[in-house]
Amino acid sequence: MKKLNELITKNVDMCVSIELCHTRIQENNKLLKDQDARINSCLERIDSLSQQNTHLQKENAELKRQINEQNQYSRKNSLEIFGVPEIKDENVIRTVQVIAQSLGVNLDKQRIDAAHRLKSNIRKPNEPRGIIIKFISRLDKDDFLKARKVKRDFNTSHLSHYFTQLNVHPAKAIYINESLTYENKQLLNKCREFKKNKNVKYLWSRNGQIFMRMSDNSQVFKISSIESLRDVH
Known part of the structure; x- marks a missing residue:
């Protein structure tokens, strides 16, 4: 139990x-x-x-x-010029008029809203500072840019007749481009790399917009961002 x-x-x-x-x-x-x-x-x-x-x-x-x-x-009437030597006591508007005259463009100072030298490029300290020009009329800007495209070999030697004190030997190319924002300049630089690596034939900007074309007969692509490059063929 x-x-x-x-x-x-x-x-x-x-x-x-x-x-x-x-x-x-x-x-x-x-x-x-x-x-x-x-x-x-x-x-x-x-x-x-x-x-x-x-x-x-x-x-x-x-x-x-x-x-x-x-x-x-806001930059629609503006251009940037690079490669123009600087002179002592420079009148930038006068320099712009000389450049215009060298391109065959008659440009009165009344048609220039503003013009001045840009900041020095820290990566290229020995090169002359660029010039930015703002025109009163967009048509004047377009005429100025078209004249540069016609005169493909435009360089510092073309200015020696007007500015004898310029050192133009050896002659160096003068570049005239649309004035782009920082963001668009960065995008354009990426496009230049893409153009080089992918054998793209044409790359240009017009009215602040960037365009690309692979060949003479291919489609024109508007590049609004880095992602847009994926569509280029």
Whole structure:
């Protein structure tokens, strides 16, 4: 009888122990469910924040694009000239008129809104500073640029008749380009690399926009971003 009682007691203890295990398992299951719920809530929050971040990035990119377009539009009457030697006590407007005359363009100073030298290029400290010109009329800007394209060999020797004090030996090329924003200049530099690596025949800018064409008979592509280069073929 004593042994039976001991067995009964052990059995009861075992049942209690098993019941306790069940209780703890249930508690652990509840904890796991609560943790899963919190994790899912966090994941949903992360997903929501990720979507918001993507949306904000797109908005930011669009705002930057609009600002860049506005800044570029403000340069619609402007050109930049590089390679023109600097002289002492220079009158930049007079220098611009001389350049125009050398290109066969009659440019009165009243048609020039502003003209001045740019900052020195720290990567090319020995080269003359560029000149930026803002014309009163966009037509004058276009005529100036067209004249440079006609005179393909335009260089410093063409200015020696007007400025005898210029050192034009050896003669160096003079470049005249549209005035581009910093962002568009960076994009144009990327396009130049692409042109060199992919054997693209034509790359140019017009009215602040960049264009590219693989060959004489291929399609013209407008390059508005680095991603646009993927479409060039």
